[in-house]
Amino acid sequence: MKTLYSVAFVLFILVSLSFTSKTTVKExxxxxxxxxxxEDDYYKFEDxxxxxxxxxxxxxxxxxxxYDDAFIGKKFTISWVEKEIELMDDEGELTGEKKKVKSITVLTLIK
Known part of the structure; x- marks a missing residue:
């Protein structure tokens, strides 16, 4: 009987894990x-x-x-992902509003 409960418990966990959503991040x-x-402290690049x-x-x-001016005018290979952030008002309070932004994951200087 104990084995039956163990098997049922393992099957329950496997089934519940199969229904969890998987997030795919495109780099x-x-x-x-x-x-x-x-002016808003975004990193500005030109392709x-x-x-x-x-x-x-x-x-x-x-x-x-x-933030070092020595990198202005330098060429980079950039890997990035898109993510969602929550916006803040002037006092630093979260507004509940969301915005999609680009986030650099890998930055390589081309020599």
Missing amino acids: NTLTATFIGLT ENKKIVLFYDLNEEIEIGL
């Missing part, structure tokens, strides 16, 4: 030149087609500090 790659920071791309943040493991 994108692009080569672009760093232009600088915007080969002169298209401007803004990035919200960098992965904390990236060692390149884009």
